Each structure stands twice: as C-alpha cells, then as structure tokens.
Amino acid sequence: xxxxxxxxxxxxxxxxxxxxxxxxxxxxxxxxxxxxxxxxxxxxxxxxxxxxxxxxxxxxxxxxxxxxxxxxxxxxxxxxxxxxxxxxxxxxxxxxxxxxxxxxxxxxxxxxxxxxxxxxxxxxxxxxxxxxxxxxxxxxxxxxxxxxxxxxxxxxxxxxxxxxxxxxxxxxxxxxxxxxxxxxxxxxxxxxx
Numbered sequence: 001x002x003x004x005x006x007x008x009x010x011x012x013x014x015x016x017x018x019x020x021x022x023x024x025x026x027x028x029x030x031x032x033x034x035x036x037x038x039x040x041x042x043x044x045x046x047x048x049x050x051x052x053x054x055x056x057x058x059x060x061x062x063x064x065x066x067x068x069x070x071x072x073x074x075x076x077x078x079x080x081x082x083x084x085x086x087x088x089x090x091x092x093x094x095x096x097x098x099x100x101x102x103x104x105x106x107x108x109x110x111x112x113x114x115x116x117x118x119x120x121x122x123x124x125x126x127x128x129x130x131x132x133x134x135x136x137x138x139x140x141x142x143x144x145x146x147x148x149x150x151x152x153x154x155x156x157x158x159x160x161x162x163x164x165x166x167x168x169x170x171x172x173x174x175x176x177x178x179x180x181x182x183x184x185x186x187x188x189x190x191x192x193x
Contacts, residue, residue, distance in 0.1 A: 026051040026166065028190025036070060036089060037180025043070030045091065045184070058101050060111060066093040072124050082137045086124030093119045095152055095174075109158040109168075117152045117174045121145075150176035164192045 032045045047066030054061065072086035099113025123144040130138040154172030161167055171185040 022053075022057065023164070023192035024053050026053070026190045026192050028166070028168070028188045030168075030170075030186050030188030032066070032170075032184040032186030034068065034182050034184035034186075036091075036182055041070060041089065043068050043089070045093065045186075047093070049188070049190075051190075057109075058104075060097075060099045060101065060113070062095075062097040062099065062113075062115075064093070064095040064097065066095075067091065068093070074126065076126075076129055080131070080137075082129055082131075082139070084126055084129075084139055084141070086126075086141060087122065087143070089124070090122040091119055093117065097152070097154060099154070099156070107160045109156070111156045111158070112154075113156075114151060114153040117150050117176060118147060119150075119174070119176055119179060120147045121179055146178075148176040148179040150174060150179075166190045166192065 026049075028049050028051070030047050030049065032047065033042065034045050035042050045066045045068035047064050049062055049064040052061045053059075068089075068091040070089040072084075072089050074084045074086075076082045076084065095115060095117045097113050097115040099111040101109045101111050103110045121144065124141055125144060126139060126141045128140040130140070132138065152172055152174040154170055156168050156170035158166050158168040166189070168188045168190070169186070170188070171183075173181055173183045175181050
C-alpha cells in the first residue's frame with residue numbers, strides 16, 4: 001500500500017511539474033476578420049506569428065506577418081445602379097507587438113499590448129461617378145500602391161489546450177494614417193517550444 005501511494009504521488013508530481021514547465025517561444029497561425037478603411041469593406045487576413053516570452057511569461061514580444069485579399073466590387077445607386085469591379089484590395093502586413101500578461105497562470109493568459117505596424121496596400125479607389133444620358137457611366141478611379149506605417153493595439157485571451165498547444169482569441173485595431181483604421185477580431189492556434 002505504501003509503495004502504491006508513493007508511486008501515485010510521484011506520478012502526480014511529475015504531471016504537475018510538466019504543466020509548470022516554462023516555454024520561451026510560441027509559433028502560431030491565425031485568421032482575423034477585419035475591416036478595411038471603409039466600414040463596409042471587410043475580409044479575412046491570414047497570418048503567422050512568433051512570440052518570445054520574457055520575464056517569466058509576463059511580457060511577450062511578437063512579430064506577425066499577414067496577408068489579406070478582398071474582392072473590390074461596389075454597387076452605387078444613383079438614378080441607375082452602377083457597379084464597379086476593381087482589382088482586389090490587398091494587404092501585406094507586418095506587426096511588431098509588445099504585450100503584458102495580466103493573469104499569472106500557466107493555462108490562461110490575458111494580454112494587452114500594442115506596437116508598430118507596417119502595411120503595404122493595393123487599392124482601387126473610386127473618386128467620382130459621372131452619368132451622361134445615353135452613355136455608359138464614367139467612373140473616375142485611382143489605383144493605390146503604397147506602404148503605410150502606423151500603430152496597433154490588441155487584446156488577446158489564450159488558453160493552453162495541452163502543455164504545448166495553445167488556442168487564442170483576440171481583437172484590436174490598427175491606425176495606419178492615410179490607409180485609415182482597420183478593426184479586427186480573430187482566432188489562432190499555436191505551439192510552444
């Protein structure tokens with residue numbers, strides 16, 4: 001009986017020490033549902049991220065690379081409906097984030113943070129639509145290819161599914177000057193190492 005209790009205690013302690021193991025890195029993939037500069041333009045941004053955990057996992061430094069491709073079909077209602085099919089709206093994104101974890105737990109993390117954002121965008125923006133009776137509508141549009149630098153703020157909740165696998169949900173916004181403000185909500189899955 002004593003051997004059984006000793007073995008059971010050793011197994012429980014080894015399990016607890018496994019859960020208390022501290023990993024310094026996390027790699028993750030995710031998807032954000034995000035708005036573009038106009039509130040009616042929304043799409044998905046797919047991303048990969050590397051996290052470096054510092055100060056016993058209280059501070060996290062993250063680097064994120066992402067890509068979004070959103071159809072650019074707009075319908076304008078004037079005296080007659082006008083449909084504009086532009087080239088797709090694309091974003092290639094890079095974010096550097098510093099965040100702080102408010103929950104001191106191995107299984108749970110609630111992080112608030114922010115940092116630098118550099119986003120490249122390709123857009124087709126309508127400036128004016130002119131209707132001439134008897135002719136097709138004239139659409140004046142401009143193609144935009146530019147890099148925008150700004151900042152982002154984010155809040156994230158993370159849950160450890162196992163000792164190494166984590167799932168997270170997040171929301172935030174990015175302010176990119178001329179490119180406007182993009183809000184986002186997303187999910188991710190990652191692996192600690």
